[in-house]
Amino acid sequence: MPSDKSEKKRKRASDRHERPSKKAAMELQALPPLAASVVEDQSELAPVIATTPGVLNSKSLRFNPYLKSRDGKHSTLARNPGIVSSEMLLQSSEHEKMDFVGREGAGDDADSQLKHYVAVVDSERKTWQIVEARRVTLRGSVRTGHRDGDDSEEEMNTMRAQRTALTNTFGTKQSRKAVQSLAENAQLSNAPAGSVTEAGAALISSLPEGVASGLDKATNVQAEVQAAKPLPPADLSAEHPSDVYPLETLVPGGSSTLRQLTGIEEWKQQVEGGAGVTTGSRYVANRVEAVVLSGNDEKLQILRFIHLLLEFARSLKGMGRSGGAGPGSKKLPPRDELRRTLSSTSGVAAKADEESEDSTQLLPDGVIDSLRRRFAPSGGFVTKHNLTLLHTTICALSLHIPPQPAKDGGNSSLGGNAPNELATDPSDLRDDLRLDAPTVLQYFRELGCRVDKPRESEFSKWNIKGGRAEANARRIARLRIPVEFPRVSRGGKK
Structure with missing residues (x-):
């Protein structure tokens, strides 16, 4: 019979170490007294703070800076007039596969309303100089351009070419025949029955003799079948x-x-x-x-x-x-x-x-x-x-x-x-x-x-x-x- 007394469940003893409820207090580092000063720099070539969200930036890349004037921006006493009146863009294509572009925040960006500074510490003179800096966000993108002669690589990047490659590798015999038929129709679709386009003629001339004769046979079969149909003869050389x-x-x-x-x-x-x-x-x-x-x-x-x-x-x-x-x-x-x-x-x-x-x-x-x-x-x-x-x-x-x-x-x-x-x-x-x-x-x-x-x-x-x-x-x-x-x-x- 079940007991009338209510029993409380006991917690299972954990084999792990108990996590402390409070963080350990960090010891304060002894810093020498520094004399802080703000550098009043009005140059456009201010230091740049670059962030790369989502992209691991290589420190060996060199960026090309570009400046242009901002429209409708007036300098204020609290800001560097060079930063306020101009906008900087950084660009680099030294990476083998990616392009990097860095832009400053737009006016609608909340972070663009903040002022950013860079501090330079001189341990010998015991000085701490602060100068206003630009904040640039770097974005990376895979390079889409191709060099001359890479047309075949660009074609393989298309979805149709990828499906064709998969079908030729892993497809059944019937599916491979269907892909071959589509390729032949693509070469002959813009030409009337029984004729071959210039691109098709160039392709046939570059193929081995056995393959070229097979394509000629397919074209002749198409013309013979069209002629055998119960249709009135058509003049394919007509201009209207x-x-x-x-x-x-x-x-x-x-x-x-x-x-x-x-x-x-x-x-x-x-x-x-x-x-x-x-x-x-x-x-x-x-x-x-x-x-x-x-x-x-x-x-x-x-x-x-x-x-x-x-x-x-x-x-x-x-x-x-x-x-x-x-x-x-x-x-x-x-x-x-x-x-x-x-x-x-x-x-x-x-x-x-x-x-x-x-x-x-x-x-x-x-x-x-x-x-x-x-x-x-x-x-x-x-x-x-x-x-x-x-x-x-x-x-x-x-x-x-x-x-x-x-x-x-x-x-x-x-x-x-x-x-x-x-x-x-x-x-x-x-x-x-x-x-x-x-x-x-x-x-x-x-x-x-x-x-x-x-x-x-x-x-x-x-x-x-x-x-x-x-x-x-x-x-x-x-x-x-x-x-x-x-x-x-x-x-x-x-």
């Missing part, structure tokens, strides 16, 4: 974005095909008469009136050809498993049906009676044949590869239609775009082609476009009325010089 995908390569037959297109005069009459243009394409319906009012016949021909390609894509039908043309292939309608469908400006196939044939001007056989040779070279079907080529050709043609052609006039070569770019809103093409947004945006990226949000200064150009909230949900494709295509992924082995 409008020449990267010229009409002669986008339109089979070039300008002669555009001049043979029918339905253009019908659109002009409908717009001039105040009647709305009815089409099966949202992209065309939202732009045909502005293009007609601009008076630019070439832009109107391009818009008509885009409408023709959209109707061509819409007329394709699935082949099923028994088609034998490969997965994703589409079947062409009969020739006469395709001709009537493409000839209709409203997007509705005309009836096969004499009355409709008289009211609708049919397209020439040369236009139909040029489309079939370009997008259906195999015969009565369009393969998945050629279908993607059809979609990317429509996207490239849309870059030639300005955002607001009516405000630019008929003879504008830029067409509502900035002087250094061609831009378009892919949302209407997304709906016309019945694709999702990532697929359409990827088409434009493969064409070398940069996809980003519309800028605030472009809200009126793109008819954005909901402010930043609407702009954050929109994407604009921009084609600029130099053209940058997506790089080829070089995935590591698993």
Whole structure:
């Protein structure tokens, strides 16, 4: 049973010596009587009391003094006029790795309001002279400048270079391949596909033969992959974005095909008469009136050809498993049906009676044949590869239609775009082609476009009325010089 008596805990006996509660009194040193005097010195070159907080100062360093006059400071009777009217700075670069700079306290510093003195004791004369001194605080900093030829050392001090060195030393095989790929992309990122920059050429020439041939092979692979993609050919030597995908390569037959297109005069009459243009394409319906009012016949021909390609894509039908043309292939309608469908400006196939044939001007056989040779070279079907080529050709043609052609006039070569770019809103093409947004945006990226949000200064150009909230949900494709295509992924082995 526990005891009812309260027991007090005893302190454990300490093995250490007890610390005295009071400090031992220091014995006073016997000093000889000294005669004290204050030296009235008015020189600027007063003694300096230097403190080095946080830095161990070497006594062997020599400091260079610099003086400048203080602004708005007047001498007083109680202060040395030389110290009050001037400010001293000490500097030394003799240390091999650090620079030292000493400054006097500023006027806002509480310590700068105090007067500091230095006492000089003469034991022979038994005198004690006191003179006013300056107080300087020394700060040290690691020297950041490099001598000529130390560029490699400066580069290694960057965070990216340090991470790269760690990855090459301790990383896995896949991570080292990723670092190597980043280095190659950095050399080739500012050059178009298939070309090498001057810096890259100099680097390749300095490498061993086996390594240089490997980089050449990677560049050739990038160019071959880009050429094999279902994209219209790009002119990488173009000086303006409008020449990267010229009409002669986008339109089979070039300008002669555009001049043979029918339905253009019908659109002009409908717009001039105040009647709305009815089409099966949202992209065309939202732009045909502005293009007609601009008076630019070439832009109107391009818009008509885009409408023709959209109707061509819409007329394709699935082949099923028994088609034998490969997965994703589409079947062409009969020739006469395709001709009537493409000839209709409203997007509705005309009836096969004499009355409709008289009211609708049919397209020439040369236009139909040029489309079939370009997008259906195999015969009565369009393969998945050629279908993607059809979609990317429509996207490239849309870059030639300005955002607001009516405000630019008929003879504008830029067409509502900035002087250094061609831009378009892919949302209407997304709906016309019945694709999702990532697929359409990827088409434009493969064409070398940069996809980003519309800028605030472009809200009126793109008819954005909901402010930043609407702009954050929109994407604009921009084609600029130099053209940058997506790089080829070089995935590591698993």
